Amino acid sequence: MFPRCLSEKITIKILASGIIIGIILSVVIGASYHLSGNARFCSSCHSMNLVAGRWQLSQHKQFGCVECHLPDTHFAGQFFYKTCAGINDLFHETLRTYPAKIRLSDKGQIIVNQNCLRCHASTVENTTKAPGGANCLNCHRYIVHGRSADEGGIKVER
Amino acid sequence: MKDKKNIIIIIAVIFALILVIILARVFVFTPSPVIKLATIPEGEHDPAVWGKYYPLQYKSYLKNKEMAPTPTGFGGSVNYQKSTKEPEILMNFQGMPFGKDYSEDRGHPYSLQDLKETKRIGPESPGSCMTCKTANLIDIYKDMGDGYSRVPLMQLFGRIKHPITCANCHDPASMNLRVVVPAFIEAMQKKGIDVKKASREQMRSYVCGQCHSEYYFAPPDKKVVFPWDKGLKAKETYAYYTEKPAGFEQDWLHPVSGVKMLKAQHPDFELWSTGVHAQSAVSCADCHMPYMRKDGRKYSSHWVTSPMKHVESSCLTCHKQSEKWIMERVKTIQNNVWEMQRTAGTTIARAHEVIGKAAKVSGVNKTELEKARELVRKAQWFWDFIAAENSMGFHSPAEALNTLGLSVDFAHQAIAAANRAAKTHY
Numbered sequence: 001m002f003p004r005c006l007s008e009k010i011t012i013k014i015l016a017s018g019i020i021i022g023i024i025l026s027v028v029i030g031a032s033y034h035l036s037g038n039a040r041f042c043s044s045c046h047s048m049n050l051v052a053g054r055w056q057l058s059q060h061k062q063f064g065c066v067e068c069h070l071p072d073t074h075f076a077g078q079f080f081y082k083t084c085a086g087i088n089d090l091f092h093e094t095l096r097t098y099p100a101k102i103r104l105s106d107k108g109q110i111i112v113n114q115n116c117l118r119c120h121a122s123t124v125e126n127t128t129k130a131p132g133g134a135n136c137l138n139c140h141r142y143i144v145h146g147r148s149a150d151e152g153g154i155k156v157e158r
Numbered sequence: 159m160k161d162k163k164n165i166i167i168i169i170a171v172i173f174a175l176i177l178v179i180i181l182a183r184v185f186v187f188t189p190s191p192v193i194k195l196a197t198i199p200e201g202e203h204d205p206a207v208w209g210k211y212y213p214l215q216y217k218s219y220l221k222n223k224e225m226a227p228t229p230t231g232f233g234g235s236v237n238y239q240k241s242t243k244e245p246e247i248l249m250n251f252q253g254m255p256f257g258k259d260y261s262e263d264r265g266h267p268y269s270l271q272d273l274k275e276t277k278r279i280g281p282e283s284p285g286s287c288m289t290c291k292t293a294n295l296i297d298i299y300k301d302m303g304d305g306y307s308r309v310p311l312m313q314l315f316g317r318i319k320h321p322i323t324c325a326n327c328h329d330p331a332s333m334n335l336r337v338v339v340p341a342f343i344e345a346m347q348k349k350g351i352d353v354k355k356a357s358r359e360q361m362r363s364y365v366c367g368q369c370h371s372e373y374y375f376a377p378p379d380k381k382v383v384f385p386w387d388k389g390l391k392a393k394e395t396y397a398y399y400t401e402k403p404a405g406f407e408q409d410w411l412h413p414v415s416g417v418k419m420l421k422a423q424h425p426d427f428e429l430w431s432t433g434v435h436a437q438s439a440v441s442c443a444d445c446h447m448p449y450m451r452k453d454g455r456k457y458s459s460h461w462v463t464s465p466m467k468h469v470e471s472s473c474l475t476c477h478k479q480s481e482k483w484i485m486e487r488v489k490t491i492q493n494n495v496w497e498m499q500r501t502a503g504t505t506i507a508r509a510h511e512v513i514g515k516a517a518k519v520s521g522v523n524k525t526e527l528e529k530a531r532e533l534v535r536k537a538q539w540f541w542d543f544i545a546a547e548n549s550m551g552f553h554s555p556a557e558a559l560n561t562l563g564l565s566v567d568f569a570h571q572a573i574a575a576a577n578r579a580a581k582t583h584y
Binding site for chain 1: 179180183184185188189191192193194195332333358448449450451453454456457458470471474475476478
């Protein structure tokens with residue numbers, strides 16, 4: 001037997017709206033998480049044009065930006081990190097205060113390293129470069145984004 | 159109840175507005191990736207006119223007026239007499255204009271003013287002296303050809319209105335880089351390089367190298383010539399001068415030692431070309447005119463100064479170490495070179511003195527004395543090649559220290575030879 005209150009109109013209303021809001025929220029979160037993980041979304045920012053262009057020419061072009069730049073952790077951790085990073089990016093993109101050359105932060109380097117090892121751990125496990133042994137980017141930092149130098153420099157409109 | 163509703167509406171509107179602004183800035187009104195080409199007539203040398211169309215570049219060019227030391231303490235753009243820090247200059251350049259006035263150089267906007275004010279210039283100065291000091295060189299060379307070098311400098315001043323400005327490096331019609339100094343174009347031609355066919359990356363060094371190079375006034379017309387036929391190093395240019403090109407034997411006769419001396423002038427391009435940066439195809443502009451960004455628009459800085467003033471834009475583009483690490487590295491290199499430069503300079507000053515004293519001894523061995531004179535001439539060339547260069551050895555540390563090391567040895571050999579010649583123990 002259901003408790004009696006459950007069959008009251010107001011309870012059904014609250015429950016129904018809760019379910020609907022829940023569905024909408026998960027769709028929105030899921031969709032935004034998915035869409036914002038798309039490389040096209042990342043490169044729609046002016047500041048990301050150059051690095052995105054170089055990535056497309058690289059041997060890692062089958063992997064999206066988030067595969068390397070989000071921490072190798074559970075969904076909630078990734079979602080939190082991404083939200084913070086996204087707010088920061090949006091702030092600087094809107095104010096246009098980003099530098100000519102964007103560098104990976106120390107924290108960003110740790111994250112990328114973790115992600116290198118997600119695939120390449122077995123390659124290095126019997127070497128001195130085993131996980132924790134070295135920063136992959138010390139030698140391999142040009143692999144994906146090249147030197148990110150503008151080919152031909154600043155273009156003049158003719 | 160109504161108030162509450164209004165507040166909610168106002169907040170909603172503000173949020174919507176912020177969202178619209180963000181979306182518009184990020185997705186609609188993106189910064190233009192190209193620069194619009196302006197029509198500037200050839201012969202327009204006023205940088206302010208160019209600046210109307212290229213404001214970011216112009217604004218950074220104006221920063222060249224700043225007079226400030228560099229973070230490492232070497233170079234900089236403060237006008238001071240170098241002899242206050244290196245008194246050996248007074249002995250080594252005695253009897254020539256640099257003995258009277260040898261000040262630290264200032265930025266490009268001052269080139270004309272400093273040319274007019276230096277004590278090195280007089281009524282006898284040839285037109286060649288203005289070659290690298292003004293954009294008006296372009297018009298004067300067009301009218302007179304090589305003949306401009308013979309015309310007295312004072313006479314040319316009437317036609318010189320601007321210092322080194324945009325046109326020295328840019329073709330106004332296309333904004334492409336170009337070189338305008340005839341001596342540079344000729345010197346490169348002799349090396350088999352056609353500067354008209356140079357790549358953009360090469361031009362980013364050539365535009366600087368057209369002036370930041372060693373030269374001499376070839377007799378009889380005092381034409382500016384670069385001594386590059388045998389190579390760009392100190393020993394190679396010295397070998398070139400040893401053959402007395404076009405009868406050119408000396409810049410001046412040293413009054414103390416009686417040596418036919420040479421004066422080196424800022425071989426920045428030469429020293430850079432032997433360094434690891436040049437060999438990794440890093441151009442002058444890569445470090446001295448790095449990319450900057452303003453409002454999302456990328457531009458190359460036209461504040462041509464020590465890269466140590468903007469390590470992040472210059473060095474950290476390639477180097478992944480910290481700014482502090484880079485600074486320490488550069489300081490170490492420059493301090494080492496400075497120590498060797500002072501050692502060489504002071505030993506050479508002593509050599510001039512010893513030769514002067516030995517020459518006065520009666521019955522001095524003339525052949526030995528001439529050997530001593532040749533050695534100090536060479537020693538001073540090697541020292542000056544680094545001392546007159548603007549990077550305190552940084553452009554090529556190994557080459558700089560090698561050159562200075564040889565200089566110290568030549569100077570000691572000169573002292574020994576002079577003492578042998580006069581049987582003295584100075």
